[in-house]
Amino acid sequence: MPGEIAVLVNPAARGGRSRGLLAPVLDRLRRTGAEVSVILGDSAEDALERACTAVAEGPDALVAFGGDGLVHLAVQAVAGTEVPLGVIPAGTGNDIATALGLPAKDALAAADTVLGGRVRTVDAVRIGEDHWFAGxxxxxxxxxxxxxxxxxxxxxxxxxxxxxxxxxxxxxxxxxxxxxxxxxxxxxxxxxxxxxxxxxxxxxxxxxxxxxxxxxxxxxxxxxxxxxxxxxxxxxxxxxxxxxxxxxxxxxxxxxxxxxxxxxxxxxxxxxxxxxxxxxxxxxxxxxxxxx
CATH class of the missing domain: 2.60.200.40 (Tumour Suppressor Smad4)
Incomplete structure (x- = not known):
């Protein structure tokens, strides 16, 4: 998927142990010529605001690099839009990624899925008027x-x-x-x-x-x-x-x-x-x- 990819990052995933995976993942995504930007907020609220801004600009994908908590945050930005969600499982549980059949223990294989996978349409769950969850x-x-x-x-x-x-x-x-x-x-x-x-x-x-x-x-x-x-x-x-x-x-x-x-x-x-x-x-x- 050469194009524009926004990567939402949680540097604290797995207690910070996932940081060493980030550079190889970004390199893999860029290798095909994709324009990759990284979203790293000062707080969850700031990260969500930045993710929503990125989605409004219509990237080819918003990619969550982290665990279920970060996927949850990304879902707030992409639910109900045409922007597909990619997931690089880098958390402790990764239950949502597993449910979707994504490589839960191989970050580079997950990056390859972002680049060459297909788009699957699935449900999300709305809580009240404007909050969502996926799992x-x-x-x-x-x-x-x-x-x-x-x-x-x-x-x-x-x-x-x-x-x-x-x-x-x-x-x-x-x-x-x-x-x-x-x-x-x-x-x-x-x-x-x-x-x-x-x-x-x-x-x-x-x-x-x-x-x-x-x-x-x-x-x-x-x-x-x-x-x-x-x-x-x-x-x-x-x-x-x-x-x-x-x-x-x-x-x-x-x-x-x-x-x-x-x-x-x-x-x-x-x-x-x-x-x-x-x-x-x-x-x-x-x-x-x-x-x-």
Missing amino acids: VLCCGFDSRVNERANRLTWPPGMAKYLVALVEELRDFTPIPFRIELDGEVVEVEAMLVAVGNTRSYGAGMKVCPGALPDDGLLDVTILGAVPKSRFLRAFPSVYRGTHVDHPAVTIRRARRVALEAPGVVAYADGERIGPVPLVCEAVPGALRVLVP
Whole structure:
């Protein structure tokens, strides 16, 4: 794809370990004669503003060099536009890239996909009026673990999420949710609710294993109230997607999902969205993505 490519960069991806991959990736993109510009904001807000400005100028692609969080930011800029999204997976989880069939462990192969791949049209999910996500939105136990982890200054890296998980499990009680699925209301006490456009989050947890990014629907996984001991025993099965066989798990599909629950904050694509209530709606074909 010789042309104009804007590369949105997160230099902190993988704790900064991805920086050494950036120069070879840029070199690979430029080797074909593409005009490559790099977007690096002073903050997430600044990076988004710069990305939106770049997209408004009509490049041949906006490429996210980072993990799911940076893809989430890039989606805010390209959703609903004709500019395709490229992804160079350089984060810890890369769940969205994996769901789209992109090379999740080979940055140069991902760069080759940007240059020679095809455009696949997939869904994105609109939250409220103007926010989007591409992967999974979660609220309940998992989002409370995220909230705790984000308040911790030690230990570093993924270890703080393990600490937060243990601390949250000690205090956690099931949450009364009100869930509206295309107009049908479900009221349930649950450990967590996940709304998936794709199947996994958190570096491979297949919380919505049947979710497809191009079917115009959202998969909603509801884990009902269970004793903590049973929750701990069942938790590892989410990495295989076999948790769906647990009697406390319900899977529903809908195009529009409204969530209400007291004291709950939602995260989408690993990024903090804010307190519920909120409404998620699948928008078919809202994203154009470069894939192999």
